[in-house]
Amino acid sequence: MTAEPDALTTDFAAEFPANEAEWRKAAEAALKGRPLEPILRRTLVDGTPVEAIAPRTPARPIVGRAPGKPWIAMTRIDLAEPSEANAQALEDLNNGASGLSFVFARPGDGSGVAADTLDRFDRALDGVLLDLVPLHLDAAPIEGRIAAAMAAALVERRGLDPDAVNILFGIDLLRDLALMGALPVSWLEIRSRFARLVSSLGERGFTSPVTMIDSRVTHDAGGGETQELAGALASATDHVRALLDNGLELDQAAGTIAFAVSVDAEQFTTIAKIRALRLLWAGWRREAGLDQGAVHIHAETSRRMMTIRDAHTNMVRTTIAAFAAGVGGADSLTVLPHTHALGRSDGNARRLARNVQSIVLEESNAHRVADPAAGAGAIEKLTDSLADRAWTLFQEIEREGGLFASLRAGAWQRRIAETREARAQNVARRKSPIVGVSEFPQRGETLPALGLGPLPQTSPAAAPQDAHPTHDVIVFEGMVAALESGASIATLRANLRPDPSAPVLALDLDRLAAPFEALRAENEARTAKGGPVFLALIGPIAKHSARAGFVRNLLTAGGLRFLDGPVAAEPEAIAAAFEESGARLAILCGSDEGYAEQAAAVVSGLKTRGSKVWLAGRPGELTEALIEAGVTRFVTAGDDALATLKEAAKAAAGGA
Incomplete structure (x- = not known):
């Protein structure tokens, strides 16, 4: 059946304003007096301006994946027992995944595969066709060479x-270095070992990128998008210099570089960040006298944005992030399970994470268009702004002697700390709300039971030559030979003769929701020590519901119990209900008109019953009179919610 051209047209667009002036007028009317500009224009925490709308620009596709080629849908393999990890890998590959992000167990950490010998590594990847399935090695800090040797031996x-x-x-x-706070040997020696690793893998015939400049660390430490990009460029430069200083040619050194980025629920910013990274690397290569070349960008959904509370909201976050990564042009992507912040993920959480990519790939077909954001004015403008600001910061780092020198001097850490503090303030004041944690928290929520049991205890397999390898494991080829002879990672680690060098201030990684979640857990654990917070409801429901709802959400976010007082009651009845509740803190909730009529009397009655009295909102001209009546704090939007909740917990427990 063939449709006539006219049958495919609609008048849908006719319902919308035809030009920007008309659109702005309609938008302002819809906002009912709220200003439009703050919605259209904002600033990222690192100072980068963001405009929601901008004129269309000529399409300028940024070369990434081949047009129409899907990204590699990787899945995180981190179950400790190799046989269980293998079962997970095969299940994922048979149900939508096209690559594996293999996490090696970290010393003292419960996550990661205990693939500490070649036999165990082989067992974990049994049945995985390595010539068909791309593999990303996620090794413990300082143990990347060991993981590379393990892969080469397999x-x-x-x-x-x-x-x-x-x-x-x-x-x-x-x-x-940024994670550990020191290197196992001198910077000069580790650069030399790195160059030998690259050369050895090349001599063996490997052509995949050896270096993956990992901006996820800057992201998880609280850095901004500009810092993520500039840090990645500066780190790539230091790695290339290390290879050049040890005899490699420039084109070979630059060809070893790939990038890893965190992608979060800031959809348009994420798209622009990945596009900007490609622009920056192309510009770097151009300045170095090289052709544009291809570079692999691996994306992983942000750990920083994940929450323990209301963990199912993480599925929304990771879906947005996955879509943005695909549209932005990532070559490979790992979606973390929605329970990742809880420490472990069951089969259902892993299946949902895997299916996020399948849905975005197969249902949205986002990969079928080369650079879908090309020509979109707002994203093009943000891409250019991020690239320009990142290049300027990169030049500053270079003037400091490069990223290694900046880390040693503490300059890089100070930059990130400043951005992290600004971000933390936005979270605390709920300017950057976290759904399910700081906004719209679930009252009475219980954390999910994953049903996984205790973490399995694994130990290295014994081997005759395990204690003292007969090969020189300082040299990469000796490391491969030792693994082939049965040596374990623990033995290689012991025989590498570490001599800690280049101490720096290590970066502290954390999730945005952690302060709220820690406070809530603390208050819920000691709830018996204090009575509930009493909500003194002024006037009928229609008059007090907005501010009462605001206060209920706030108190729930902090793990504090609350009790509603009587509705539309007289001041004396409210005071009597407070006395019966056993509470020590009361918060008045009502309209400005209700405060003018009853607040002073209600405050007086509560004070006579020994209450500490707060009030929700900004009462304007009444403020001074209410303070004189006994109100000691006004609870408002934009306050430091964490500070307010800590003070509320203290007051509810009878503190001063």
Whole structure:
């Protein structure tokens, strides 16, 4: 059946304003007096301006994935027991995943696969066709060379052509320094080892990127988008210099670089960030005298944005982030399960994370258009702004001697700390609300039981040569040979003769929701120590509901119990209900008109019953009189909610 052209047209667009002036007029009317400009224009925490609308620009596609090619839908493999990790990997690959992000167990950490020998690594990847399935190695800090040696040994054991496998080896020396606060040996020596690693993998025939400049650390430490981009560019520069200083050619050194980025629910900012990273690397290569070249960008949904409370809202966050990563042009993507912040994820959470990518790929077809954001004025403008600001910051880092020198001097950490503090203030004041945590929290919520039991206890397999390898494990080829002979990661670690060097202030990684969640957990654990917060409701429901709802949400976010007083009652009845409740703190909730009529009398009655009295809102001209009557705090939007909740907890427990 063929439709006539006219049958495919609609008059849908006729319902919308035809030009910007008319649209603004309609938008202002819809806002009913609220200003439009703050909605259309804002500033990222690092100072980057963002405009919601901008004129359309000529399409300027930024070359990323081949047009129409889907990104690699990776899945995180982190179950400790190799056989369980293998079952998970095969299930994911058979149900939508096209690549694996393999997490090696960290010393003292419950997550990651205990693939500490070549046999266990082989068992974890049994049945995985490495010449068809891309692999991302996520190793413990400072142990990237060991993970690379493990992968090289497995490829050799299976008789595969190294050129036919796609392994993102994930080496980032400066990420490791920023996380650990020191290097195992001198910077000069570790650069030399890194160069030998790159050369050895090249001689074996591997062509995949060895280095993955990991801006996820800057992101999780609280940095801004400009800092993520500039730090990535500066780190890539230091890695290339390390290779050049140890005999590699420029084009070979630059070709070892890939990038890893965090993607979050700031959809348009995420799209622009990935596009800006490609622009920046293309500009770097151009300045270095190289052609544009391709670069692999791996994306992972942000750990920083994940919540423990109301964890199902994480599915919304990760879906938005996954879509933005795909539209922005990521080459590979890992979606973290929605329970990731709880420490472990069951099969259902992993299935949902896997299906997020399947839905975005198969239902939205976002990958079928090369750079869908090209020509979108607002995103193009934000892309250019991020790239310009990041390049300027990159030049500042270079003037400081490069990222290594900046880390050693503490300058890089101070930059991130300043942005982190600004971000934390936005979260505390709920200027950056977190749904399910600081806004719209669930009252009486219980955390999900994952049903996984205790973490499995695994230990390295014993081997005859395990204690003292017969190979020189300082050299990468010796490390591969030792693993092939049965040595474990623990033994290699012990025989690398670490001599801590280049101490720096390590970056502190945390989630945005952590302060609210910690406060709520603390208050819920000690709820018996204090009575509820009493809500003195002034006037009928229609008059007090807005401010009462605001206060209820606030108190729930802090894990504080509350009790509603009688509705539309006289001051004496309200005071009597307070006395019966056993509370020590009362918060008045009503309209400005209701406050003018009853607040002073209600405050007086509550004070005679020994209450500490707060009031929700800004009562304007009544403020001075209410303070004189006994109100000691006004609870308003824009306050530091964390400080307010801490004071409320203290007052509810009878503190001063």
